Amino acid sequence: MHVMEAYLNGHATTIRSEGQALRAVDLVVEYLKTVKQVSAPLSFWTPSRQLDFAGWLHRTHQHGAATIERVINVLGAAMNDAAAVKMRLDAIGQPVEGAIVSHVPKIVYQGERIAKELKLPPPKKGGYVPTMVEMATFIDALETPHLRRWVIMALNTWARPEAITDFTPAAQYDRRLGAIDLNPPGRVQNDKRRPALPITRGLADWIDHWQAEDLARFEQRYGRRPNEEIPLLVYKLKRVGTVKKAVKRIADEAGVPELTQYSTRRFMATMVRKLCPFVTRERRSMWLGHVVEEGSSTTDHYEGFAVEALEEVAIATDFVISELQKLTKTKLFAIEVRLNAAELRRIGANPKSKKALLDNGLNGGRCRVRTCDPSRVKGVLYR
Structure with missing residues (x-):
């Protein structure tokens, strides 16, 4: 119990998933009370006890393997x-360096083994x-301006939710380079790496539109120009810190309950793979911020950021959003973006009819992707 309390008061307060950690600790405590082992030492958590805890989570709370894995991981x-040696507060509140315990049991049950x-x-x-239809349904269910802005930024950047709510154009958007850096100044990169990207044409237009709109609204309300940049995501005069609950509520009401604040990221990566076959997996991974195993791990440091390296992904992003626009009433472009034949050829894209998108004709059978064919060559690519 002391170990769980120390974790909640320490490291857990620094992570975005603090709410999940709190819930997991509550479940651990509930289980220990059930088996009458509230004061059990860490040695209690043998592999057999971990499995018993997993079974209890399923029987008592109907948790699936993925949820059980997350709880056990906490x-x-x-x-x-x-067991980590670090600065902690002792019994009288003085900082000391040390660990609470010297050894801990190994967690041996992960998702597939639990299942x-x-x-x-x-x-x-x-x-x-x-699917395209599910994403369009969700987007059209968004009613507040800050959520519409959030989803447009999410579609254009494929970024994690926190990177979107942290985004500040003045510090992270270089108009001269036509690039955005999703990692704000002062933030140290961690496992959730935030990349620098070429800005899509759609997002560039939206940022200009939003900033002009916000400036006009501020001047109308206060009769002067603002002293500092107005955040892009504002709700009830406060900067938005999270959209998790709002997205979940609206997704449930719209009939797409599985959709979460992370779904736009998976949606865009998947649709670019399916609809734009010439955009390589390596480039998609770089756009997502994943480490690409090619050459030295310090290559990025020496090469710096080249906008052209990810240009194809930016074009593909605009293309997928233009296809999605065929199914939504919500405006996804401030100014219509039209890709030319050369750009479509470059990413291997072929615009679909609204009917084809409604029929979800992206899966099944041998996938034949017709390239744009202005010369009537009728080339068909198979993958």
């Missing part, structure tokens, strides 16, 4: 944190990916 994180032992469906890899 338990493991708390134990590992207790196998408990005879549950295995966790889906990669998570839920909405």
Whole structure:
């Protein structure tokens, strides 16, 4: 119990998933009370106890393998944190360097093993990916301006939710280079790497439109120009810190309950792969901020950022959003973006009719992708 309390008061307060950590700790405590082991030492968590805890989570709370894995991972994180040597507060509140324990049990049950032992469906890899129709339905259900702005930024950047709510154009948008840096000044890169990207034409137009709109509204309300930049995402006169609950509520009401604040990221990566076959996996990975295993791990440091390296992904992003626009009433472009034949050839894209998109004709059978064919060559690519 002391270890869990130390974790909640320490490291857990610094992570975005603090709410999940709090819930996981509550479940651990509830389980320990059920088995009458509230004061159990860390050695209590043997592999057999971990499996018993997993079974209890499924029986008592109907959790699936993925949720059980997340709860057990929090338990493991708390134990590992207790064994880490770092600055802590002692019994009288004085900072001391040390660890709470010297050794901790190893967490041995992960998603697939949990599913196998408990005879549950295995966790889906990669998570839920909405269809074009589902994403359009969700977008049209958004009513407040800040959520519409959020989803447009999410579609154009494929960024994680926190990177979007943190984004400040004055510090992160270089109009001269036509690039945005999703990592704000002062933030140290971590495992959730935030890349620098060429800005899409759609997002560049929106930022200009939003800033002009916000400036006009401010001057009308206060009779003067603002002293500092107005945040792009504002709700009830306060900067938006998270959209998690709002997205979940609206997705449920719109009939797409599996859609979350992360779904736009998976949606865009998947649709670019399906609709723009000439955009390589390496380029998609770079856009997502994933580490690409090519050459030295310090290559990025020496090469710097080249906008042209990810130009194809930016073009493909504008293309996918233009296809999505065929299914939505909500404006996805401040100024209509039309890709020319050369750009469509470059990414291997072929615009679809609204009917084809409604029929979800992206899956099944042998996938034949027709390239744009202004010369009537009728070339067909197979993949």
